[in-house]
Amino acid sequence: MNVDIGNALGGDLGLERGDLDTLDERVADAHERIERGRARSEHGYAALNLPDTCDPDAIRRAADGFDPEHLLTVGIGGSALGAATLTGALGAGVDCRYLDNVDPVWVRAIVDEVDLSSTVVNVVSRSGTTAETLSNFLVVREAMEAAGVDWTERTVVTTGTEGNLRSMAARHDLPALDVPDGVPGRFSALSTVGLFAAEVAGVDLDAVLAGAADEADRLAGSLFESPAYAYGATTYALAERGAATNAVMPYAESLERFAEWFAQLWAESLGKDGRGQTPARALGATDQHSQLQLYRAGPADKLVTLVRPRESNDVGIPETDLEGLSYLGGSSLGELLDAEFRATEASLAAAGRENVRIEIDRVDERGLGELLYGMEAACVLYGELAEVSTFTQPAVEWGKNAARGLLGGGEFSEADAVTEKRRLEVE
Numbered sequence: 054m055n056v057d058i059g060n061a062l063g064g065d066l067g068l069e070r071g072d073l074d075t076l077d078e079r080v081a082d083a084h085e086r087i088e089r090g091r092a093r094s095e096h097g098y099a100a101l102n103l104p105d106t107c108d109p110d111a112i113r114r115a116a117d118g119f120d121p122e123h124l125l126t127v128g129i130g131g132s133a134l135g136a137a138t139l140t141g142a143l144g145a146g147v148d149c150r151y152l153d154n155v156d157p158v159w160v161r162a163i164v165d166e167v168d169l170s171s172t173v174v175n176v177v178s179r180s181g182t183t184a185e186t187l188s189n190f191l192v193v194r195e196a197m198e199a200a201g202v203d204w205t206e207r208t209v210v211t212t213g214t215e216g217n218l219r220s221m222a223a224r225h226d227l228p229a230l231d232v233p234d235g236v237p238g239r240f241s242a243l244s245t246v247g248l249f250a251a252e253v254a255g256v257d258l259d260a261v262l263a264g265a266a267d268e269a270d271r272l273a274g275s276l277f278e279s280p281a282y283a284y285g286a287t288t289y290a291l292a293e294r295g296a297a298t299n300a301v302m303p304y305a306e307s308l309e310r311f312a313e314w315f316a317q318l319w320a321e322s323l324g325k326d327g328r329g330q331t332p333a334r335a336l337g338a339t340d341q342h343s344q345l346q347l348y349r350a351g352p353a354d355k356l357v358t359l360v361r362p363r364e365s366n367d368v369g370i371p372e373t374d375l376e377g378l379s380y381l382g383g384s385s386l387g388e389l390l391d392a393e394f395r396a397t398e399a400s401l402a403a404a405g406r407e408n409v410r411i412e413i414d415r416v417d418e419r420g421l422g423e424l425l426y427g428m429e430a431a432c433v434l435y436g437e438l439a440e441v442s443t444f445t446q447p448a449v450e451w452g453k454n455a456a457r458g459l460l461g462g463g464e465f466s467e468a469d470a471v472t473e474k475r476r477l478e479v480e
């Protein structure tokens with residue numbers, strides 16, 4: 054992964070090279086703290102050891118013998134987005150669907166659409182208690198029974214060492230993968246959680262982990278020596294100067310889910326104590342024709358993160374004698390995309406709007422391993438610099454408790470707030 058922070062300097066928010074030189078002393082301290090956490094496998098920091106600790110053979114064993122047409126991953130948040138990112142970018146072999154919402158119309162449509170007799174279901178929940186995931190799984194299980202499909206033959210469970218799902222796996226003798234200790238959901242893409250779906254979809258897990266390991270080897274005590282830390286430190290420094298939003302804009306359709314995964318990582322990890330940076334999702338070149346207006350000419354409170362592969366397959370643009378379009382003929386869609394990318398980057402910089410360029414060589418296993426690991430390490434560094442508790446999500450838990458209380462799942466004081474809702478209705 055290559056990170057170019059040149060356009061983060063000298064813009065409207067006033068970040069200069071000297072500021073980064075000063076910040077670098079704090080990066081050195083933060084790096085030491087991170088390395089200490091990794092050495093002791095502390096909660097959260099353990100995620101940065103996954104390139105070494107993840108056992109791809111265990112994942113391959115769990116997937117062995119399945120050759121499905123469809124893979125239905127039932128999970129939400131960190132239990133779906135890592136897998137969705139990897140299979141969205143790399144998994145061409147199998148139709149991968151993610152039941153990560155409980156919209157009844159949508160769930161019913163998916164369950165009706167797939168051939169359940171040729172589907173593998175991976176139910177994923179670290180806690181084993183997430184209402185959306187368990188409810189969706191019960192719906193899928195019932196649909197399989199109704200279709201005469203033995204769900205116990207087609208279900209793989211990924212969960213913690215205890216909880217409802219673990220007991221169900223034991224009761225029905227289902228293949229079960231462990232969510233590793235100390236790895237929060239949004240940092241679990243490079244574990245059993247993200248990699249089972251990838252394996253079923255034909256992704257080379259060793260190459261993903263090798264890419265991640267390369268990025269891990271590049272963590273160092275200076276932001277100028279580590280691409281991941283360059284990104285983490287720069288985003289932090291810009292946020293401190295008013296970059297309240299970080300718009301992540303991959304220039305590859307296959308990386309669209311990456312922006313979604315990044316949004317959870319950044320929002321849930323860093324949105325604490327009145328601090329944080331709002332992740333926005335954009336896609337190049339499509340969103341040049343919509344959101345870019347705001348990014349270039351709206352409030353100067355944003356950073357745009359442009360992400361792209363350096364190489365990809367290309368499609369030639371046929372010659373045309375249509376007036377005014379002949380310049381396109383003989384060129385290619387790849388050249389057009391590249392020109393759009395560089396033009397957007399320059400247009401933001403010319404308007405004083407900070408942007409960062411992140412590149413991987415290709416959208417392949419190694420590139421995705423580098424990118425996912427690099428962003429996780431960047432996030433952990435940002436959290437250290439901002440002094441927030443990166444690996445917790447109390448605000449999310451509050452909402453979960455309130456919903457559970459409303460559904461009669463126990464006494465939760467948070468549910469009381471629902472009845473106290475302020476109203477000012479206009480009809």
Ligand SMILES: O=P(O)(O)OC[C@H]1O[C@H](O)[C@H](O)[C@@H](O)[C@@H]1O
Nearest residue numbers: 130131132178179180183238449
């Ligand atoms: O894996 P689970 O325990 O089902 O959790 C799934 C998701 O639920 C919560 O809302 C957390 O905030 C997320 O970080 C987590 O990824």
